[in-house]
Amino acid sequence: MTTTNSVARRVSRLPPLPDPLPADVQALFEERLKRLGRILNIHHTFAHAPKLSRASMAMAIGLRYDTTVPRIYIELAIVRAGQNARGAYELRQHKPMLLAEGFPLKKYNALAKWRSSKLFDDTERAILAYADQMSKLGNVSDKVFKALEQHFNARQIMELTFAIGNYYGTALIMNALKIKLEKKK
Numbered sequence: 001m002t003t004t005n006s007v008a009r010r011v012s013r014l015p016p017l018p019d020p021l022p023a024d025v026q027a028l029f030e031e032r033l034k035r036l037g038r039i040l041n042i043h044h045t046f047a048h049a050p051k052l053s054r055a056s057m058a059m060a061i062g063l064r065y066d067t068t069v070p071r072i073y074i075e076l077a078i079v080r081a082g083q084n085a086r087g088a089y090e091l092r093q094h095k096p097m098l099l100a101e102g103f104p105l106k107k108y109n110a111l112a113k114w115r116s117s118k119l120f121d122d123t124e125r126a127i128l129a130y131a132d133q134m135s136k137l138g139n140v141s142d143k144v145f146k147a148l149e150q151h152f153n154a155r156q157i158m159e160l161t162f163a164i165g166n167y168y169g170t171a172l173i174m175n176a177l178k179i180k181l182e183k184k185k
Helices: 023-036 041-046 050-065 071-084 088-100 105-109 111-116 122-134 142-149 154-177
Strands: none
Touching: 023 041, 023 050, 041 050, 041 154, 050 071, 050 154, 071 088, 071 111, 071 122, 071 154, 088 105, 088 154, 105 111, 111 122, 122 142, 122 154, 142 154
């Protein structure tokens, strides 16, 4: 079955996947189709390293469905990490996820200037400050960390840290490989 790669096209700096797809890549795509209903350009690109792609997907699924931190806060952390890394791909994918969690569009539009905005509560401010400082070589001040501890326990801080670090890093990978955005439907 090669239908998931039926049009061999370049979606990043890497060459298209071989056709027919290797068995491990085909299995990976079948899993993506089952879970997401489609294969994104990131999947085509990451499939050049199928074992690592599978591990990356496991982290993404874990962050979406297996955290004790409410999903709205995980998505807020992901979006802010994407903004800090200038990750157009993350913002395209995660803006709708954040809004679907009930985050108002007005607040989303104010994220770039969250410090001067009155729209954000103390919990959101703690997450945003942490994400901003994590995005600067991980240099988080004691003050910012203590503010985060006022709202989250150790496990939850680790979950937020994984979300920020994982999606900031993914944005850098996507920027380096120039992964193309899918056309909007």
